[in-house]
Every structure is written in C-alpha cells, then in structure tokens.
Amino acid sequence: MQRPDRTGPHRAQFERNKKIILRTQNVCGICGRPVDLSLKPPNPLAPCIDHIVPVSKGGHPSDIENLQLAHWTCNRQKSDKLFKNKEAMEPQVIGNRNLPWSTDWTKYKPKKFKA
Template sequence: MPHGRNYRDPRRINRRARNLARQRVLAQQVSCAICDRPIDDAIRWPDPMSVEVDEIIPVSLGGSATDLCNLEKVHCCCNQLKSDKSLAWARRKAKGAPALKPTAMPFSTSAW
C-alpha cells in the first residue's frame, strides 16, 4: 500500500459514503461470507467472533471501500485470516482445505 505525503486512504476520502455502506451491510441478516457460520450481532469487538465489514477486493488492490457489491459481512477472525488475500483463498483456509498455488507440485523422494 503506498504511503507518503500525497497518499489518501480511500476509506477516509468519502467517510459518509463509507459509513452508509457499512451500515447497510451490517444490517443484513446473513452468515459470514468466509466461513458460512452464523454471525451474532450482539458480540462486540475485540471478540474474534464479532462482526466486521470486509472488502471482497481489498482497497490495497484497487477495490472500492464504498461499493456495496464489494462489501460483505464477516467475523473479525475470518477477516484477519483473509487479510489482503482473495475470498476464494480465505474460504479454502477457513474450511481447512489446503490453499495450494496452482503451480505447486507434489514433493516426492526416491529410494536410491
């Protein structure tokens, strides 16, 4: 993510639009977009199962912080797991499936 005097955080440029979009996402009664488990809106931060709003395409990779199509409701722990990775990667990790690169080759040894 770029830093410096001229960098402007997209999440803060239009704070009002961001807050309105977050409120709409948080009002939805849906399960976590990453792990598919229910979200209890009564659980508050810093509990790992508290609710957060995640950008599907991270802002650091050009995603919108205000577009409802790029925002989803998730658990805090799931959001931390995802970080700036893809949604598909985070879903695989949350479900315990290996997150292998498509170019990964199995390692084998020979008994010479």
C-alpha cells in the first residue's frame, strides 16, 4: 500500500504546496542550515519536502502547515520521528515565575560591587 501523499487526491495538493515551499523557503527545517535549491538527487544536500508530523504518525499528507523544506540527508535521518520544537515545549519554571528562553538564568551569578 502506498502513502496517501504519493497517490490519490492528496497528490495534486502536495505538488502545489511543494512548489510554494521551494519558492518561499531556503533553510532546512530540521538542521537550520541553508538549502541549495540548484542541487539535484542523489546529492545528499539536495532539497526535499519533509512532513513535520510524519504521515505514518497521523500527519496530514498535503497540508502546507505540515510541510517544510529540508536537506535529503536530514530528512532521511529524521525518518518518521517526531521532534519537539522550542515553541511547543513548556517553559521551565524556576521559583515562582517563568523566565525567558533567551537567557539561561539558572547559571546567572551577580557581579559583586566594590564598596
């Protein structure tokens, strides 16, 4: 049995969304490095379309919100795994307040002032 994004009614929408992504994105959604769109397979850094939530894990096969640009090797290494992204993670609670992600305040040491 083939995946829904390879055949059937989702294929046309997947191809349209693939063209949009190749036109608008230029960074790998997995590793964060630039993707050279001029490379072609079998080059390991060739661009491909990755399903953020894999189809095998219930991700929509053609929804543009579930698709991202990726390097071929990054996509192969990710396979059908799910990764937590920083936005989806709950902020760590230290004491009675939530601290920003921009600084790791757990390692903060105040400077001592000379009197």
